[in-house]
Amino acid sequence: MTHPSHIRSWYSDSTPELPLQPTLEGAHQADVCILGAGLTGLSTAIELAEAGLSVIVLESKRVGWGASGRSGGQAIFGYGCDQGKITQALGLADSKRLFDWSIEGVEMIRQRCAKYAIDCDWRDIHAHVAIKPRHIVELKAWQRDLTENFDYPLQWWDREQLQEVMPNDRYLGALVDPRSGHLHPLKYTQGLANAARTLGVRIFEDSEVVKLERGPKPVFHTDKGTVSCDFAVLAGNAYVHGIAPELDRIIMPVGTYIGATAPLGEARAKDLIRNDMAVADVNWALDYFRLSADHRLLFGGRASYSTLPPPNLRGTLRQRMRRVFPQLSDIDMEYAWGGYVDISMNRAPHWGRLGNNVYYAQGFSGHGIAATGLAGRVMAEAIQGQAGRLDAFERLKHNPFPGGRLFRTPMLVAAMAWFKLRDALF
């Protein structure tokens, strides 16, 4: 019998496989049952287990199989949308609270790595870089807003200062956050799973939820078993369909792609980014990159809303990477892979509850490494009767994508491409 495995990526090749967790069979009970063993589900599980609740996690494939084990690994404050949108929706005072909590999300990563001895190659510092003069204007306006309204001053590095750590003619300056950083996402997700298990959380892999029976005691069904619980948590992100259709309509799965070069050797890698920070530009179709612990360049970019991924994904990523780092013209992309992000229409987080015992967090909109930790904590608080923070997130209103699950992209052809994309890549 074959079991699901992670998609091939530099992450899966550089992380020892954890022993397969059992498949759910028969009838089980728990205080809380969670669908999805990504960062959201595992974070929720840890918070609840730390508080003494019994928790079961059901994962259709493997721990970290979804976005959490594939991401760019850039852990940044804030949410997928501009903070201004949150201010518009909630007012400045609540927007500031949500912003502060997002910083808590970044801090939680450091705390969890320390508390549970998770070695996930964490490195400090993140930079948003400017390519065009108008980006400088935008980034400086953002810096002002963060300082004046959110009490979060970032550093501005002009071109010369940036070149000292990243000798690259493409960039005109950078907005730098020493408190954000980057990590190996699959190692981190697996580290959270190990931590959860030491706290008594029961994780079942190869256990796809096919139905959630709602009621006073929700029941999750898989092909071979059931879990009855007091509280259900849906943390299936862009990969879950049909379990709570009212949630499916709010997000659209969008493919995004990353490549990893062949190892560059320490000296050559350090020449690219001397301080080992993570970098993202501020274009709509952004490039983002960082070094790996084994001295590769990990280079991400290219979202696919409506078209098939390029047939030659590796070649496309190599081309983009060489546009940024012409000095790597002799270097190949050894890996290329992709995954879905769960985009909400306004890119704001969609966290809340259905009735009084089904909780969910989705709509991370490509900005989930840190926010997922916070989402888990906020849902766990609400399950334990402290719903103040979840209430604040629930005040963010969301519109469904028009056209339902099949045709939520603007054109039929785009929707079809999505399915072809799924078949081709995942």
Ligand SMILES: Cc1cc2nc3c(=O)[nH]c(=O)nc-3n(C[C@H](O)[C@H](O)[C@H](O)COP(=O)(O)OP(=O)(O)OC[C@H]3O[C@@H](n4cnc5c(N)ncnc54)[C@H](O)[C@@H]3O)c2cc1C
């Ligand atoms: C290529 C890529 C690059 C990214 N880069 C960044 C980045 O640099 N910085 C950043 O902040 N964010 C990034 N993100 C986004 C970030 O990875 C996600 O927001 C985050 O990992 C979401 O975590 P999650 O636990 O909610 O979802 P996931 O990790 O997707 O987990 C959901 C899990 O639910 C399981 N599941 C689904 N349906 C069922 C079912 N019916 N039964 C049981 N299990 C089910 C899936 O198998 C999956 O394992 C990136 C995402 C991708 C894909």
